[in-house]
Amino acid sequence: MxxxxxxxxxxxxxxxxxxxxxxxxxxxxxxxxTHRILHVFAVSGLRDAYDFYDSPQEAVRRAPPVDGLAHWPGPAHHA
Known part of the structure; x- marks a missing residue:
């Protein structure tokens, strides 16, 4: 949504x-x-904790890493 x-x-x-x-x-x-929402994550220091995608299709194109969110709140592994 x-x-x-x-x-x-x-x-x-x-x-x-x-x-x-x-x-x-x-x-x-x-x-x-949009960069506006991404900026909120950057300012909060959470930009590197999540994977961001331009579209739902791009987000589901590859399976998530086996460790899921095990790295959280550390840097995300970008696909």
């Missing part, structure tokens, strides 16, 4: 969801076609 705006509350929700996904050894890929 595209979002036109992301503030600290939304970013907190993404982090909370990431923690739950990690508990289940899952992965999270974020589609971010």
């Amino acid at each position: 595209p979002v036109p705006f992301l503030d600290s509350a939304g970013l907190g929700a993404v982090v909370a969801i990431t923690k739950r996904i990690r508990e289940h050894e899952g992965s999270l890929r974020i589609t971010c076609p």
Whole structure:
């Protein structure tokens, strides 16, 4: 679901969801076609913790890494 705006509350929700996904050894890929949302992740220091893609098709093109979010909150492995 595209979002036109992301503030600290939304970013907190993404982090909370990431923690739950990690508990289940899952992965999270974020589609971010605009630089405005990507900038929020950069300013917060979370830019390198996630994989970002221009479209949902690009995000699902390759299988996620076997470690899922095991590297989180460290740098993401970019496809």
